[in-house]
Amino acid sequence: MDFVALDFETANSSRGSVCSIGLVEYEKGKLKREYYRLVKPKQNYFASINVSIHGITKEDVADAPEFDVLWEREIRELLEGKFLVAHNAQFDMSVLRAVLDQYNLPYPMLAYNCSVNISKKTWTLPRYKLNVVSDYLGIELEHHHALDDARASAQILLKAAEELQANNVKELVEKTNTMNGMMFDTSYEPAKLNNKRRAKKQSESYVAATSEVDTTHLFYQSHIVFTGKLEAMKREEAVQRIVDRGGKLQRNVEASTNYLIVGNATFRDYMNGKRNSQIERTEMLLAEGHAIEIISESDFLKHL
Incomplete structure (x- = not known):
């Protein structure tokens, strides 16, 4: 302890x-x-x-x-x-x-x-x-x-x-x-008494384009947060791509988050030592032992 x-x-x-x-x-x-x-x-x-x-x-x-x-x-x-x-x-x-x-x-x-x-x-x-x-x-x-x-x-x-x-x-x-x-x-x-999950609420407005989901895909059943402006597509399209692969959207980084996907400009700032609140939250949770991976927009597109 x-x-x-x-x-x-x-x-x-x-x-x-x-x-x-x-x-x-x-x-x-x-x-x-x-x-x-x-x-x-x-x-x-x-x-x-x-x-x-x-x-x-x-x-x-x-x-x-x-x-x-x-x-x-x-x-x-x-x-x-x-x-x-x-x-x-x-x-x-x-x-x-x-x-x-x-x-x-x-x-x-x-x-x-x-x-x-x-x-x-x-x-x-x-x-x-x-x-x-x-x-x-x-x-x-x-x-x-x-x-x-x-x-x-x-x-x-x-x-x-x-x-x-x-x-x-x-x-x-x-x-x-x-x-x-x-x-x-x-x-x-603030610290709270009950640990409420938001992923279901945030993802419910998105429906997968097909029922045939690749269960071996990296994002399958993963909880994902986006931060920073995306260059290659709109945020809504990126979220839909995640849902199509069986992933779930979260608004904020939590202990249950698996991946934080960072827009390229924000990721460059991160590499230069500048962190926004979502990245800071991720680093704190990483320090506590939670398994969250920070992925650049470019790598996100490769995984797609």
């Missing part, structure tokens, strides 16, 4: 007001490192209700660096390209996006999931707050301390994997029927 558990505490109701961060990294199921820092918010205002929850005050962070300094020096390399987990990831990932936006910093490329969602698919409990799940699993917790919350989230992930006999993160996501969220470039997609 390779992952990083993350938790933020904020100084006030603004999602960008990070005042502490905790990270716990596991590699092959073993603890690799722990990271905790106090952070001085850019607008250094602490609301009394937030202080009453986590106990951090304006005085505590007086000599602490701001987030942009820590991001460049320490945090980015701990998160970039990693698989993250957080308890109520919707909050923590929105905090990360907000504080990066505040300093005009680009988003890292990463995938993440939510230990709340994973808990709901693993155990039947009255509630799924971090302290409730931790108490049920016998995890010691100093709640609302960023490092301790990150530790607890990591333990929940590991115990869910043990419960469901999942050997790695990919298997755990599949067995819990959850969907990873993603961050890339200046955009993101």
